[in-house]
Amino acid sequence: MSEHLVTETSPHPVEHQFEDRYQQKEASTLGMWTFLATEVLFFGALFVSYTLYRHQYPDAFRQGSLELKWYLGGINTAVLLLSSFCMAMAVHAASVGSNSGIIRYLILTIAVAAIFLGIKATEYYIEYREQLVPALNFSLAPPPEQQLGALTASFGRFDRWLATRLHAEPLPDGPRSPNEKLFMLFYFVMTAIHATHMIIGIAIMLVLIWMARRGKFSREYHNPVECFGLYWHFVDIVWVFLFPALYLLRNP
Amino acid sequence: MAEKHDHVVSPRLYVSVLTALMLLLALTLVAAFVDLDKLLHGGYWNMSLAIVIAIFKAILIILFFMHVKYASRVTWAFASAAFVWLAILLTLTFADYGTRPTPAESPVPSHRLTP
Amino acid sequence: MSSIPYIPAEFDPPARATYLNAGHTIRSWLLTKDHKRIGILYMVTITLMFMVAAVAAAMIRINLLSPAGLLREPTIYNRAFTLHGIVMVWWFLVPSIPTTLGNFLIPMMIGARDLAFPRLNLASWYLFTISAVMILAVLIFGGVDTGWTFYTPYSSLFANTHVTLTVAAIFVNGFSSIFTGLNFIVTIHKMRAPGLTWFRLPLFCWAMYATSVIFVLATPVLAITLVLLAVERILRIGIFDPALGGDPILFQHLFWFYSHPVVYIQILPTFGVASEIITNMARKRPFGYKAIAFSSLAIMLIGFLVWGHHMFDAGISPYSGLVFSILSFAVAIPTAVKIFSWTFTLYKGSVALETPMLYMVGFMGLFTIGGLTGVMLATLGLDVHMHDTYFVVAHFHYVMVGGAVMGYLGGVHYWWPKITGKMYSEFWGKIAAGIGFIGFNLTFFPQYIMGYLGMPRRYFAYPPEFQVYHVLSTAGASILAIGYFMPLVYLLYSLKYGRDAGPNPWRSMSLEWQTPSPPPTENFEKTPVISQPPYAYDLQSPMGAPAPVVST
Numbered sequence: 001m002s003e004h005l006v007t008e009t010s011p012h013p014v015e016h017q018f019e020d021r022y023q024q025k026e027a028s029t030l031g032m033w034t035f036l037a038t039e040v041l042f043f044g045a046l047f048v049s050y051t052l053y054r055h056q057y058p059d060a061f062r063q064g065s066l067e068l069k070w071y072l073g074g075i076n077t078a079v080l081l082l083s084s085f086c087m088a089m090a091v092h093a094a095s096v097g098s099n100s101g102i103i104r105y106l107i108l109t110i111a112v113a114a115i116f117l118g119i120k121a122t123e124y125y126i127e128y129r130e131q132l133v134p135a136l137n138f139s140l141a142p143p144p145e146q147q148l149g150a151l152t153a154s155f156g157r158f159d160r161w162l163a164t165r166l167h168a169e170p171l172p173d174g175p176r177s178p179n180e181k182l183f184m185l186f187y188f189v190m191t192a193i194h195a196t197h198m199i200i201g202i203a204i205m206l207v208l209i210w211m212a213r214r215g216k217f218s219r220e221y222h223n224p225v226e227c228f229g230l231y232w233h234f235v236d237i238v239w240v241f242l243f244p245a246l247y248l249l250r251n252p
Numbered sequence: 253m254a255e256k257h258d259h260v261v262s263p264r265l266y267v268s269v270l271t272a273l274m275l276l277l278a279l280t281l282v283a284a285f286v287d288l289d290k291l292l293h294g295g296y297w298n299m300s301l302a303i304v305i306a307i308f309k310a311i312l313i314i315l316f317f318m319h320v321k322y323a324s325r326v327t328w329a330f331a332s333a334a335f336v337w338l339a340i341l342l343t344l345t346f347a348d349y350g351t352r353p354t355p356a357e358s359p360v361p362s363h364r365l366t367p
Numbered sequence: 368m369s370s371i372p373y374i375p376a377e378f379d380p381p382a383r384a385t386y387l388n389a390g391h392t393i394r395s396w397l398l399t400k401d402h403k404r405i406g407i408l409y410m411v412t413i414t415l416m417f418m419v420a421a422v423a424a425a426m427i428r429i430n431l432l433s434p435a436g437l438l439r440e441p442t443i444y445n446r447a448f449t450l451h452g453i454v455m456v457w458w459f460l461v462p463s464i465p466t467t468l469g470n471f472l473i474p475m476m477i478g479a480r481d482l483a484f485p486r487l488n489l490a491s492w493y494l495f496t497i498s499a500v501m502i503l504a505v506l507i508f509g510g511v512d513t514g515w516t517f518y519t520p521y522s523s524l525f526a527n528t529h530v531t532l533t534v535a536a537i538f539v540n541g542f543s544s545i546f547t548g549l550n551f552i553v554t555i556h557k558m559r560a561p562g563l564t565w566f567r568l569p570l571f572c573w574a575m576y577a578t579s580v581i582f583v584l585a586t587p588v589l590a591i592t593l594v595l596l597a598v599e600r601i602l603r604i605g606i607f608d609p610a611l612g613g614d615p616i617l618f619q620h621l622f623w624f625y626s627h628p629v630v631y632i633q634i635l636p637t638f639g640v641a642s643e644i645i646t647n648m649a650r651k652r653p654f655g656y657k658a659i660a661f662s663s664l665a666i667m668l669i670g671f672l673v674w675g676h677h678m679f680d681a682g683i684s685p686y687s688g689l690v691f692s693i694l695s696f697a698v699a700i701p702t703a704v705k706i707f708s709w710t711f712t713l714y715k716g717s718v719a720l721e722t723p724m725l726y727m728v729g730f731m732g733l734f735t736i737g738g739l740t741g742v743m744l745a746t747l748g749l750d751v752h753m754h755d756t757y758f759v760v761a762h763f764h765y766v767m768v769g770g771a772v773m774g775y776l777g778g779v780h781y782w783w784p785k786i787t788g789k790m791y792s793e794f795w796g797k798i799a800a801g802i803g804f805i806g807f808n809l810t811f812f813p814q815y816i817m818g819y820l821g822m823p824r825r826y827f828a829y830p831p832e833f834q835v836y837h838v839l840s841t842a843g844a845s846i847l848a849i850g851y852f853m854p855l856v857y858l859l860y861s862l863k864y865g866r867d868a869g870p871n872p873w874r875s876m877s878l879e880w881q882t883p884s885p886p887p888t889e890n891f892e893k894t895p896v897i898s899q900p901p902y903a904y905d906l907q908s909p910m911g912a913p914a915p916v917v918s919t
Binding site: 026029036037040041044053055071074078080082084087088096105115139154166229233237241243245250 | 260261264266269270273274277280281284285298299302303304305309310313314316317318319321322323326327328330331333334337338342344346349
């Protein structure tokens with residue numbers, strides 16, 4: 001009975017409420033899955049609200065979607081999928097007991113996540129210059145090209161060029177529909193909450209790197225890395241749904 | 253209660269999954285620019301296709317990156333339960349919005365019209 | 368001349384180590400990881416919050432003594448009923464049994480040393496207490512007047528009261544709930560002692576499991592709804608504002624998706640307590656163990672499908688109203704299964720009418736009345752007449768006070784000897800239960816009548832023909848207050864002057880009673896191995912030397 005009470009080589013002991021490291025690991029993983037279930041419902045309610053309004057105002061929401069830079073969103077999706085891959089590799093390194101592997105792949109994940117956030121920040125900046133931010137500067141009349149900064153104007157031109165090359169529908173000229181404000185609100189709220197989850201994830205990864213540097217993880221004990229991996233993949237899944245929902249409403 | 257839980261997934265599998273995910277992303281983008289609604293005469297085909305592809309991506313991530321394929325039934329049940337509950341929220345809310353009478357079905361009585 | 372030899376104090380045997388004397392500093396309490404101490408911390412916090420909400424209730428009842436309203440202004444009345452609802456729901460009823468009895472008992476009932484995540488448990492209490500400070504701040508700054516349901520667009524665009532701080536407090540409180548639910552789910556799945564299969568779990572654990580699933584799946588939707596409400600209020604953009612294209616009914620859908628299941632959070636733990644007390648005090652196995660266990664899960668599941676019955680008059684489509692009405696009837700079925708099972712458990716049992724049992728008998732009767740009026744309200748045609756009247760108020764007070772609060776009090780009395788090692792005065796216990804029962808019915812039964820006759824809820828002033836009912840109701844509330852105050856006195860008194868209870872005064876078969884009272888910090892010296900179900904009460908030996916459930 002007492003053989004499995006003490007772990008063999010793991011530097012991290014089993015907590016007193018658990019019988020052995022297997023029970024501890026299963027409890028941690030199940031706990032993280034339970035937490036992810038709450039997150040599914042947290043984001044899910046936003047998706048439900050968004051979908052309802054999209055059905056109520058199809059034209060306004062389509063217009064709003066055309067304002068977003070789908071290629072930036074697409075690149076970001078690829079970036080986040082790559083970061084998920086790096087995270088999976090970090091968990092793999094943990095499961096074979098390589099603290100240096102964990103550090104390497106976590107640093108990669110953070111770097112890739114930083115790219116995502118950089119692109120997102122650029123998008124936010126462009127949307128700000130185009131006066132699309134509700135409560136800040138949303139205006140029904142799109143600002144004339146002279147008022148846009150160089151970056152925003154060049155993205156606008158690239159947009160129109162791309163639309164002609166792809167024979168796709170360009171952003172229509174003329175005043176915006178008032179209900180576009182609702183679309184932009186959902187866009188900002190949903191992507192901001194998603195970005196907040198990513199920032200928290202990066203902070204946790206820094207802590208995990210610090211722990212790995214002190215050799216805290218081993219084949220027998222790497223629950224924090226594995227559980228965080230689940231969290232990070234979930235954040236990726238949220239974006240996988242956010243991207244088509246927000247950016248690709250081209251044909252309602 | 254100990255299970256043989258130290259299953260290690262091979263990195264090659266991760267690379268294959270990543271490739272599949274990128275291909276699905278490309279498919280999403282292509283599909284977004286093909287006007288299926290015009291081809292198939294109305295309906296929500298484009299959005300539905302985009303969501304179906306997204307669901308496939310999510311399933312790949314859940315099964316392989318999140319190891320659900322190699323995990324216990326309890327884990328599988330927890331992972332699905334969340335989406336089932338989301339479906340409850342979606343379905344019953346749409347049951348309301350989807351069955352509201354249209355303005356044509358419930359015209360304003362004439363005595364309530366402002367002169 | 369004494370025949371008892373005098374032995375100096377230094378020869379006294381060392382006091383047995385219990386969780387209560389394992390550390391006497393405030394730090395040892397505020398930084399504890401022991402689930403039992405955390406349960407007591409919660410008990411202190413929720414008792415204080417109950418008193419705050421009770422004062423608000425007193426203001427309501429005093430105001431309604433006169434048809435013209437006795438409070439100075441209607442806005443004060445609006446804040447009183449809002450605060451009463453908010454504090455009672457989120458700072459008393461939702462946490463009550465789960466965080467006190469649930470925290471204390473679940474590990475002991477399953478043979479574990481603690482919950483799966485003790486530090487998370489402590490974090491839950493801190494979040495809860497921080498949220499309590501926040502809502503008290505709201506109270507000090509002048510309160511909220513939107514009603515506990517925060518309907519938009521009033522709450523988001525027009526109310527001049529502290530809505531944002533209130534929803535922030537509830538948001539924090541929600542995370543406390545989520546973490547507690549998470550902890551319980553993982554604990555019950557993964558930390559059961561060897562031999563403790565699912566169908567050997569005490570029914571209290573089944574009830575707590577179902578409650579925890581609701582915590583985990585419903586609360587996040589409330590969280591995001593409150594975020595959207597705060598965003599609309601702060602940024603003045605119409606998510607729910609019709610003038611800007613928003614939909615107030617969407618708020619109601621999202622709000623009630625959580626707030627209906629929350630009422631099952633409030634009553635399911637009482638169902639668990641009832642299963643424990645009734646089987647013990649009737650000295651019988653539960654009639655239909657599996658039926659009771661599965662009905663907890665059924666109530667949890669169906670409870671998620673009925674939220675629209677709060678919105679029949681709000682403007683939802685009649686077809687969806689029909690669907691929600693039928694589903695609401697359905698949820699009464701597993702509830703009835705429980706009531707029948709307990710009744711058949713009592714039948715031909717050797718029933719002891721101790722104080723906990725009195726509370727349970729009261730609960731069964733009052734909850735049945737409240738539940739049946741719930742079915743009445745679920746009927747579309749009747750609800751159109753009774754929505755937003757005192758009939759609804761009476762209904763939910765019958766199930767929440769006659770049901771959940773009685774369950775909480777009964778449970779606290781039943782497990783008091785285990786938690787404190789002391790026995791309370793049975794005489795005063797019975798008196799208080801009786802006074803509470805009389806006070807409760809006098810308070811809330813007239814409300815059914817006046818509600819049916821048309822008295823609206825949340826009204827500061829009312830037509831004079833309802834005054835007699837309101838006076839009866841306020842008189843009843845004063846008596847009820849006495850019935851609630853008395854346990855506070857005699858339970859606290861027993862801490863110092865009560866007789867030692869011994870390990871198992873109720874001669875229970877359940878695992879938590881097979882330890883000393885109060886238990887040691889680690890609960891069990893060795894992990895028990897379970898070989899039989901927990902309700903092996905044997906009628907052949909009515910004095911009930913319990914057959915051992917534990918072999919080590």
